[in-house]
Amino acid sequence: MKVIQSTQNQYVKTARQLKNKKFxxxxxxxxxxxxxxxxxAINAGYPLEYAFVSDEIDEExxxxxxGCCETYLVSPQLLLTITETENPQGIAAVxxxxxxxxxxxxxxxxxxxxxxxxxxxxxxxxGTIIRTADAAxxxxxxxxxxxxxxxxxxxxxxxxxxxxxxxxxxxxxxAKVTQWLASYGYKIIVGHVGxxxxxxxxxxxxxxxIVVGNENSGPSEDFKTAGVPVKIPCRxxxxxxxxxxxxxxxxxxxxxxx
Amino acid sequence: MKVIQSTQNQYVKTARQLKNKKFxxxxxxxxxxxxxxxxxAINAGYPLEYAFVSDEIDEExxxxxxGCCETYLVSPQLLLTITETENPQGIAAVxxxxxxxxxxxxxxxxxxxxxxxxxxxxxxxxGTIIRTADAAxxxxxxxxxxxxxxxxxxxxxxxxxxxxxxxxxxxxxxAKVTQWLASYGYKIIVGHVGxxxxxxxxxxxxxxxIVVGNENSGPSEDFKTAGVPVKIPCRxxxxxxxxxxxxxxxxxxxxxxx
Numbered sequence: 001m002k003v004i005q006s007t008q009n010q011y012v013k014t015a016r017q018l019k020n021k022k023f024x025x026x027x028x029x030x031x032x033x034x035x036x037x038x039x040x041a042i043n044a045g046y047p048l049e050y051a052f053v054s055d056e057i058d059e060e061x062x063x064x065x066x067g068c069c070e071t072y073l074v075s076p077q078l079l080l081t082i083t084e085t086e087n088p089q090g091i092a093a094v095x096x097x098x099x100x101x102x103x104x105x106x107x108x109x110x111x112x113x114x115x116x117x118x119x120x121x122x123x124x125x126x127g128t129i130i131r132t133a134d135a136a137x138x139x140x141x142x143x144x145x146x147x148x149x150x151x152x153x154x155x156x157x158x159x160x161x162x163x164x165x166x167x168x169x170x171x172x173x174x175a176k177v178t179q180w181l182a183s184y185g186y187k188i189i190v191g192h193v194g195x196x197x198x199x200x201x202x203x204x205x206x207x208x209x210i211v212v213g214n215e216n217s218g219p220s221e222d223f224k225t226a227g228v229p230v231k232i233p234c235r236x237x238x239x240x241x242x243x244x245x246x247x248x249x250x251x252x253x254x255x256x257x258x
Numbered sequence: 259m260k261v262i263q264s265t266q267n268q269y270v271k272t273a274r275q276l277k278n279k280k281f282x283x284x285x286x287x288x289x290x291x292x293x294x295x296x297x298x299a300i301n302a303g304y305p306l307e308y309a310f311v312s313d314e315i316d317e318e319x320x321x322x323x324x325g326c327c328e329t330y331l332v333s334p335q336l337l338l339t340i341t342e343t344e345n346p347q348g349i350a351a352v353x354x355x356x357x358x359x360x361x362x363x364x365x366x367x368x369x370x371x372x373x374x375x376x377x378x379x380x381x382x383x384x385g386t387i388i389r390t391a392d393a394a395x396x397x398x399x400x401x402x403x404x405x406x407x408x409x410x411x412x413x414x415x416x417x418x419x420x421x422x423x424x425x426x427x428x429x430x431x432x433a434k435v436t437q438w439l440a441s442y443g444y445k446i447i448v449g450h451v452g453x454x455x456x457x458x459x460x461x462x463x464x465x466x467x468i469v470v471g472n473e474n475s476g477p478s479e480d481f482k483t484a485g486v487p488v489k490i491p492c493r494x495x496x497x498x499x500x501x502x503x504x505x506x507x508x509x510x511x512x513x514x515x516x
Binding site: 158200236251253 | 382386389390392393394395416418419420456458490491492493494495496497498500501504505508509511512515
């Protein structure tokens with residue numbers, strides 16, 4: 001294994017710059033930190049560019065990692081200059097972003113479930129939505145252009161690896177997505193505090209797309225007009241957007257199972 | 259309004275020390291940051307000890323605050339030494355912790371709903387659970403002794419003010435709580451990945467207590483033995499604990515409403 005000692009090494013500099021959204025977008029790369037995420041990436045066959053490990057890491061994992069990509073030995077101090085978490089557990093990897101076009105989301109089942117995040121702003125919320133959609137069996141997740149960057153480190157961590165396993169389409173326009181969904185016969189169920197009907201009063205059979213919107217302003221007009229707005233009973237002003245997404249996703253799951 | 263200029267002022271020092279859990283526990287105080295939380299506290303008549311404002315704050319809010327507690331004018335720089343958020347919006351207040359005994363949680367309805375957090379470790383998750391339980395109409399929230407400190411600033415923020423409005427019993431033992439719940443005829447529904455039954459296959463009628471446990475090890479044996487363990491369909495390894503709590507809470511809500 002090659003050793004890197006300089007903080008000015010090109011790989012180290014690139015990895016460090018991945019904290020910056022513009023650099024992530026320009027390079028098409030993002031950073032994975034910690035053993036759990038990197039094991040997930042290896043198991044999912046996710047494309048890794050190169051990795052950094054410090055002495056603390058278990059040999060078996062290092063061997064697996066070396067089989068996937070170029071792996072460099074660095075000091076724990078050098079690793080901390082790259083990572084955002086306080087405890088990266090001695091391991092980080094640079095991975096290639098992998099989103100798909102809508103054309104690759106074509107439904108494969110009559111009960112297909114899609115999740116749509118339309119302008120969600122908090123990276124942790126977006127990561128939790130991706131994790132929950134994956135858990136609920138969603139075939140894919142679509143993000144509109146006003147949604148926070150998918151490859152933000154907080155989103156990646158909160159997704160608990162689901163970002164590496166699920167089909168993701170990013171930067172979409174609400175108008176285009178609603179058209180596409182309609183063309184495939186999706187029912188669009190839109191979480192919206194101003195809706196007339198409660199979420200459990202509508203039909204979830206067939207192909208369903210669940211939409212949640214911005215934490216403050218909710219989903220965009222395109223979705224509210226094209227879809228069925230539903231509300232969730234709520235004694236308080238609102239629910240966290242990842243909670244709203246979960247309640248709607250699981251309504252589809254439970255109706256299909258009961 | 260009195261002005262404080264010194265970082266060594268006793269009120270400022272106390273407020274700053276509230277970042278420390280031990281000091282919070284010893285003093286019985288905690289810190290509220292930002293206009294939204296402080297407006298919630300004023301509206302809920304929550305006991306505030308004293309507050310700090312900088313020039314940026316709107317006069318009406320300052321007037322309201324002065325009617326509630328001693329309010330000091332500080333510089334934005336001094337305020338930042340007190341607060342944990344990057345943008346405290348020019349306002350912070352020291353509030354008194356207010357938890358209740360189980361004896362104050364006696365059910366008042368045959369459809370009473372309680373939320374129990376048994377060893378939840380992440381402050382943000384706990385805050386989101388409190389917010390969701392409040393939204394779902396829970397009469398109270400019970401935290402076992404292994405749960406993260408309720409007055410952690412991240413918990414307070416994630417609760418979006420629900421921490422100021424809901425009945426909270428903290429530091430409880432699982433054995434005592436299960437006994438107490440049984441004595442009032444509560445059905446105890448326990449989220450557990452190893453359960454046999456799905457969450458939508460059990461009866462939620464009558465008084466219900468929903469239990470979620472530690473992010474890694476789940477709920478304690480006392481709850482699993484005394485209650486009905488239920489699982490949530492999940493393609494991934496697990497759900498975020500606040501998501502699991504929401505799915506179970508809303509199963510009670512929807513079953514009572516459909």
